[in-house]
Amino acid sequence: MPIASGLKKTPLHAIHLSSGAKMAPFSGYDMPMQYGGGILAEHGAARGGAAIFDTCHMGEFAVRGAGAVSSLERALSCGVADLRAGACRYGFICNEGGGVADDMILYRVAESEFMVVVNAGNEDGDFERVKRHMAGDTEIERLSPSTAKVDVQGPKAPKIAAALLRDSVSGLTFYKFMRNYYKGLEVIVSRTGYTGEIGFEVYCPARAVADFWNDCVAGGATPAGLGARDILRLEMGYPLHGHELRADRNAAESGLAHAISAKKEFIGSPKALDPSLRKQSLCGISLSGRRTAHGGDKVLIGGKEAGAVTSGSFSPSLGHAIALAYVDRGFAAVGTELTVACGKNDIAGKVCGLPFYKNGTARGEMDLYL
Amino acid sequence: MVPTDLRYTRTHEWVRLGGDAATVGITGHAQDTLGDITFVELPKVGAPLTKGREAGVIESVKAASDLISPISGVVASVNAALESAPEAINKDPYGAGWLYTVKAADASEADGLMDAAAYEKFLESESE
Numbered sequence: 001m002p003i004a005s006g007l008k009k010t011p012l013h014a015i016h017l018s019s020g021a022k023m024a025p026f027s028g029y030d031m032p033m034q035y036g037g038g039i040l041a042e043h044g045a046a047r048g049g050a051a052i053f054d055t056c057h058m059g060e061f062a063v064r065g066a067g068a069v070s071s072l073e074r075a076l077s078c079g080v081a082d083l084r085a086g087a088c089r090y091g092f093i094c095n096e097g098g099g100v101a102d103d104m105i106l107y108r109v110a111e112s113e114f115m116v117v118v119n120a121g122n123e124d125g126d127f128e129r130v131k132r133h134m135a136g137d138t139e140i141e142r143l144s145p146s147t148a149k150v151d152v153q154g155p156k157a158p159k160i161a162a163a164l165l166r167d168s169v170s171g172l173t174f175y176k177f178m179r180n181y182y183k184g185l186e187v188i189v190s191r192t193g194y195t196g197e198i199g200f201e202v203y204c205p206a207r208a209v210a211d212f213w214n215d216c217v218a219g220g221a222t223p224a225g226l227g228a229r230d231i232l233r234l235e236m237g238y239p240l241h242g243h244e245l246r247a248d249r250n251a252a253e254s255g256l257a258h259a260i261s262a263k264k265e266f267i268g269s270p271k272a273l274d275p276s277l278r279k280q281s282l283c284g285i286s287l288s289g290r291r292t293a294h295g296g297d298k299v300l301i302g303g304k305e306a307g308a309v310t311s312g313s314f315s316p317s318l319g320h321a322i323a324l325a326y327v328d329r330g331f332a333a334v335g336t337e338l339t340v341a342c343g344k345n346d347i348a349g350k351v352c353g354l355p356f357y358k359n360g361t362a363r364g365e366m367d368l369y370l
Numbered sequence: 371m372v373p374t375d376l377r378y379t380r381t382h383e384w385v386r387l388g389g390d391a392a393t394v395g396i397t398g399h400a401q402d403t404l405g406d407i408t409f410v411e412l413p414k415v416g417a418p419l420t421k422g423r424e425a426g427v428i429e430s431v432k433a434a435s436d437l438i439s440p441i442s443g444v445v446a447s448v449n450a451a452l453e454s455a456p457e458a459i460n461k462d463p464y465g466a467g468w469l470y471t472v473k474a475a476d477a478s479e480a481d482g483l484m485d486a487a488a489y490e491k492f493l494e495s496e497s498e
Contacts, residue, residue: 039431040406040457227405227431290409290456292429314408314431321409 010056027121032225045222050154052221059123067135098271100245148209153199160219196236196360237354281332287321378489391446391471404430
């Protein structure tokens with residue numbers, strides 16, 4: 001299959017091709033959209049079994065030094081000082097206008113050492129943005145070139161991954177991580193993910209990731225592509241940068257209050273914390289049938305335009321279509337009836353609470369899955 | 371691979387002639403390209419269809435596309451089972467995944483469609 005020129009490859013690229021993946025460009029990388037079994041089967045594996053995703057394209061950098069905490073407090077929207085070593089936290093890298101330059105997960109590796117994990121397409125800009133706010137006694141280092149990452153997700157994922165790791169993951173709770181070992185090599189095992197299911201994001205040396213992938217597949221994990229990943233995250237109501245989160249949209253409109261600390265100043269905070277700038281709210285929309293709404297479709301309430309869809313899909317878990325949309329404040333109450341104008345058709349729906357899918361195992365008791 | 375008793379369009383629909391009404395579906399290639407099908411909007415029974423014009427909509431987890439009518443006529447019946455189980459199109463595109471039947475206004479219209487050999491050649495030319 002021809003690859004568009006200039007696209008980067010992850011260390012798992014050859015495995016994808018030999019596994020029959022359908023590849024497509026994503027954030028500058030040639031990435032698997034799906035494998036031979038199809039997106040619904042991959043979605044089903046994550047919800048009921050185990051799925052493995054190549055997330056090597058994501059960006060990682062380390063921030064170390066005596067000024068690491070104060071530097072990151074300034075650069076990130078979430079609280080940093082009160083994060084304990086071994087824990088991670090979701091937050092934004094905002095711009096001066098209070099928009100979201102990117103979303104990220106912050107890992108506190110040690111008292112004065114952090115890892116920041118960002119989206120592939122924004123990595124260079126994120127790095128420069130964080131670097132600009134570094135205190136003098138602090139260093140920032142790109143880890144991405146030598147760091148590979150795979151996500152193993154689903155109720156059977158803990159057992160599959162645990163069989164490959166030296167140290168027990170039994171005590172690992174939601175949004176905590178640990179140093180572990182795979183074939184004698186140091187890896188980071190993080191109890192996070194983008195699917196709503198229990199499992200891990202595993203950061204490992206790039207040279208070991210093909211073996212780890214193959215071992216997980218041999219253990220029963222189903223290779224899954226970005227197609228399934230997008231549906232899984234949407235069923236959980238998780239935002240995707242470029243869709244729900246944008247540089248030109250106020251961060252607080254996302255409603256992700258846990259990602260924005262009101263107790264400190266950070267880049268963009270005067271705007272992000274100003275309630276008068278919150279014109280719309282991100283909300284879930286449950287649609288009445290299987291027909292899918294798409295990003296950009298208008299949301300009508302009482303016949304008047306009140307917002308627009310940012311992401312939409314058929315939900316295999318629920319059997320009907322779902323969407324995320326920004327709706328004018330005051331119209332976003334759960335239960336509000338609305339219409340999505342979708343090309344030639346109007347689809348009836350209503351505002352609903354998030355997540356759409358409520359049976360995810362992400363926060364379950366780890367020992368029940370080992 | 372492609373059934374020899376059917377006629378095909380360049381937009382990847384098939385037609386089975388014979389009996390009172392012609393049966394219409396999408397090809398194995400079409401369903402494979404679309405991926406897992408999640409929604410299909412079929413024409414209403416009694417609706418007039420025009421060859422080459424839109425007859426409905428089909429959506430998959432990846433894409434949405436129009437169904438193009440391969441032949442002019444009036445819709446005689448539709449495969450109502452697809453409303454709740456459109457995955458039948460993926461599993462059996464030439465059988466249980468049929469879309470609708472149409473009473474052809476002029477059955478000779480189908481003469482202009484490709485036979486199996488011509489359609490297979492067309493698929494090869496498209497993949498080049």
